[in-house]
C-alpha cells in the first residue's frame with residue numbers, strides 16, 4: 001500500500017500469468033501458446049501494413065476484421081466486438097454486462113482472471129462446484145444469479161460441455177447474461193456461436209492467441225446479439241477508442257481469411273495431444289479428458305509440484321497451480337511432436 005494510491009487498490013488481486021523466463025531457452029509448455037508459426041498470409045499482411053501509413057490512427061471500429069469474422073461464422077458485423085486480446089474483451093464485457101445487484105456465478109475451478117475482474121469492478125461473485133471428475137453439472141448452477149460465466153472447454157481442466165447443455169443453461173437463465181469463454185473451442189469443434197441467433201442473453205468470447213498462433217498480436221472477440229454488442233462498445237469507447245492497432249487488425253483479418261492454415265494447425269495439435277495422453281497413461285498418470293491444447297494429469301505417486309520443479313531443472317516449463325482440488329495435477333501445453341517426445345523422455349527418467 002502506497003499513500004498515493006487510490007482507495008482500495010490494495011484489495012485487488014492482479015492476475016499472475018505463467019512465467020515467460022528470459023534466463024535461458026526452455027521448451028515452453030506452460031502458457032498454452034501454439035508451437036507452430038502464424039501462416040505466411042498473416043505475416044505478409046502485417047508486413048504490408050508496416051509502412052508510412054502507421055502515422056494514421058487505425059479504424060476505431062476495425063470493420064475489416066469484423067467483416068472477416070462475420071463471414072467465417074455466418075453472422076453480421078453488428079454481432080461482433082473486437083479488442084486487445086480476449087482478456088481485454090472479458091474486461092469490457094464484465095463491466096458492460098455483469099455490474100448489477102446480486103452475484104454472478106462461475107465454477108470453483110476456472111480461469112483465474114474472472115475473480116480478478118470482479119474485484120476490479122466491484123462485482124459480487126459466487127462459485128459452484130465442479131463434480132469429482134471436474135465436470136460441470138448444470139443442476140448445480142444456482143438460478144438466483146446475476147450472470148454466469150463458463151470457460152468452455154474449461155481452464156485448466158480441458159473438459160468441454162456439450163452445446164445442448166449450454167442451451168439448457170441459456171433457457172433456465174433467460175433474464176441474465178450467460179458468457180461462454182471459448183478460448184480453446186477450436187480444439188474441440190463445439191462452438192455455441194450459432195445459438196446467438198436464438199438467445200439474446202448469450203455472449204461468446206474467443207481469441208486468436210491459441211488455435212491461430214497469434215498470442216503476440218493481442219486480438220480477442222466477442223460474439224452476441226447486436227444489443228449486447230452495443231453495450232460492450234459503450235464501455236470500450238469510454239475507455240480506449242483504438243484498442244486494436246493497425247498491425248493487429250491486418251494480421252487478425254488475414255488469420256480469419258486463411259481457413260486452410262487454421263484447419264491444418266489445429267489438426268496437428270489434436271494429433272500430438274492424443275499421442276501425449278497415451279504416453280502419459282503409460283507412465284502411470286491419470287489424465288483428465290482434454291478438448292484443448294493442454295492436458296491436466298496426476299501421477300500415482302510423485303507430487304505435481306516436484307514434477308514441475310524437476311522438469312524446470314531439465315529445461316522444460318509446465319504449469320502447476322497451488323490451488324485447492326488441483327494442487328496435485330500438472331498442466332502441460334501441447335507443443336510440437338518433437339517437444340512432446342523430449343518431455344515424455346525426461347519425465348520418464350524423473351519418475352524412474
Ligand SMILES: *Cc1c(COP(=O)(O)O)cnc(C)c1O
Pocket residue numbers: 032084085086087088111151155181183206207208209215219220
Ligand atoms: C488464454 C485464455 C484467455 C486469454 O486469451 P488472450 O486473447 O490471449 O487474452 C481467455 N480465457 C481463457 C480461458 C484462456 O485460457
